[in-house]
Amino acid sequence: MTEERIPFYRHPRAIAASRILVGLFFLYASSDKLFYPADFAEAIRNYRMLPEWSLNLIALTLPWVEFACGMLLVSGVWVRSAAFLVSFMLIAFMGGLLSAVIRDLDIDCGCYHGASHDLPRRVMEDAILFWLTLYVIVKGPGYKLVPEAQPLREEAR
């Protein structure tokens, strides 16, 4: 019996690496915003796209959604749901960044700690992450460090 060779892009470890990469990125991106929501609100305000009353509410909640998605992606729990939310956020971020590029705004993008003002580069980063996320949505969690528990019925047999 010869084992069928799995192509690289379908390998469970490649899928797991993608979700962990996206997860770690989101964990890092949220880390600064979690503790300094007012700074993040100012960063969102600089885009001049959203009504002012909504800025603090977004700054108080969005980083926590990012953090939760990052944790879930890294740990391999509810991966598709987390990836779905991440893809949604990435589309929104890319929209905001592109509009800032078009309007030639020289602003701090509010993406993560240490990100430069190079907005086109940030758009590229988000686009790459978006494709990785789509891949995770379609393929699922991939390789899991802790295998899922077997149903009780199986154990009884």
Place this chain on the structure above:
Amino acid sequence: MGCEETNRARKEVFWGALLSLPWRSILGRSCLIVIISSSVGLLRNWVAMPSVPWIYERPVQVKFSPGDGQTSVEKPAGTNVEKKEVLIGLNLEDAFEEFNFGIAFVDARETEEFMKGHIRNAISLPVALAEQELPSELANLNRSERVIVYCDESVCDSSEELGLLLKKRYGFEDVCVFRGGWEAWLNAGYPQEGLRGGSSS
């Protein structure tokens, strides 16, 4: 032809896989993630002292004019003032106004770049050099006088770095950063020297 068919088959497989996903549970769990994590965020803010108001309020704008001393900034809730170590930022117009007042400009770029062109009468002081000693033009300056630091453009960090060095190590009390830097100054056609060996106004 064969290649086209393979591509079409792949696309069908992709969309087929996407559509056959358990979307009901995915959407349900996504809503749950959003609700729980947002609640945690709001709760964390409620517990934090001082907390950030839910509705945005514009921060008080501090207007600076030549001769003002350094204004102490009270730390507002949810901001990281320590990280920023606020140096007053000046835009192009403000910087030009200060230039006309005869305020000292310090160029944080490398010496070669300074030689190629710089703001007229600016003092060259790359960060590496500033860590060793101050040039005499700066050393003789009164420490309470305003000093404006600039580098290449708005995204370079050396002006901030040099500004903090001047403030902390050499005791300059009023250090500002010209955010637009050499690029903005040059584009505006303001007085410079060294460019192509000459000077212009």
